[in-house]
Amino acid sequence: xxxxxxxxxxxxxxxxxxxxxxxxxxxxxxxxxxxxxxxxxxxxxxxxxxxxxxxxxxxxxxxxxxxxxxxxxxxxxxxxxxxxxxxxxxxxxxxxxxxxxxxxxxxxxxxxxxxxxxxxxxxxxxxxxxxxxxxxxxxxxxxxxxxxxxxxxxxxxxxxxxxxxxxxxxxxxxxxxxxxxxxxxxxx
Amino acid sequence: xxxxxxxxxxxxxxxxxxxxxxxxxxxxxxxxxxxxxxxxxxxxxxxxxxxxxxxxxxxxxxxxxxxxxxxxxxxxxxxxxxxxxx
Numbered sequence: 001x002x003x004x005x006x007x008x009x010x011x012x013x014x015x016x017x018x019x020x021x022x023x024x025x026x027x028x029x030x031x032x033x034x035x036x037x038x039x040x041x042x043x044x045x046x047x048x049x050x051x052x053x054x055x056x057x058x059x060x061x062x063x064x065x066x067x068x069x070x071x072x073x074x075x076x077x078x079x080x081x082x083x084x085x086x087x088x089x090x091x092x093x094x095x096x097x098x099x100x101x102x103x104x105x106x107x108x109x110x111x112x113x114x115x116x117x118x119x120x121x122x123x124x125x126x127x128x129x130x131x132x133x134x135x136x137x138x139x140x141x142x143x144x145x146x147x148x149x150x151x152x153x154x155x156x157x158x159x160x161x162x163x164x165x166x167x168x169x170x171x172x173x174x175x176x177x178x179x180x181x182x183x184x185x186x187x188x
Numbered sequence: 189x190x191x192x193x194x195x196x197x198x199x200x201x202x203x204x205x206x207x208x209x210x211x212x213x214x215x216x217x218x219x220x221x222x223x224x225x226x227x228x229x230x231x232x233x234x235x236x237x238x239x240x241x242x243x244x245x246x247x248x249x250x251x252x253x254x255x256x257x258x259x260x261x262x263x264x265x266x267x268x269x270x271x272x273x274x
Contacts, residue, residue, distance in 0.1 A: 044204075053197050143194070146201025167205060 039176030105185035
């Protein structure tokens with residue numbers, strides 16, 4: 001069941017210290033403070049910044065990778081499919097973003113949803129994609145992350161907290177997108 | 189209110205995607221509510237698509253459990269059932 005948000009009762013005498021502590025807590029734990037998500041049109045900040053659900057999927061070579069393996073890096077989690085023309089449009093820009101930031105704390109996790117392995121590999125080879133892909137043959141992880149249409153992209157911070165989400169494609173190597181990713185990877 | 193076996197994160201994505209104005213409630217992981225209403229598909233750990241109308245006293249006054257490939261009920265049909273409660 002969805003949990004109701006509960007607030008502690010605070011007596012009047014303790015109100016000020018508690019308020020100060022609360023403000024400090026917010027300042028200390030606010031994820032990606034200063035990140036301007038509007039730099040990427042249609043990118044939505046995800047309210048409440050939930051923890052990104054972990055999952056484990058195979059790469060095309062069969063090696064299994066978990067999302068939590070990337071803890072400590074900013075994760076660009078993208079869901080795509082070979083039939084998706086918008087995916088084809090945005091993936092080259094994603095690759096340019098990856099090559100610019102992969103040594104600076106960014107990791108792209110590109111989950112292919114429900115395609116055959118060989119089809120997915122041929123697709124990324126044709127587009128000369130260099131970032132790693134993972135296979136989700138049953139679409140279970142896609143469902144978990146709401147990939148009802150594709151592409152869908154999530155930005156996740158170094159602690160595994162969901163920051164923002166994009167339904168649909170974007171120019172991920174635009175000045176705004178590059179500036180946003182730069183802001184995110186510079187936050188430790 | 190919509191209840192499903194999906195986890196909360198997935199439901200929130202679904203609600204955001206469709207811009208829903210009513211709450212979605214997750215019955216994961218124990219699925220007790222779905223089972224209590226008699227609509228659990230045990231081997232798939234999913235709920236059958238179903239509709240329940242509960243009156244102000246908390247009494248179920250209408251239920252419809254859809255079978256596989258059976259079309260959804262229209263909003264008009266559901267509102268007609270609600271009107272019968274008055």
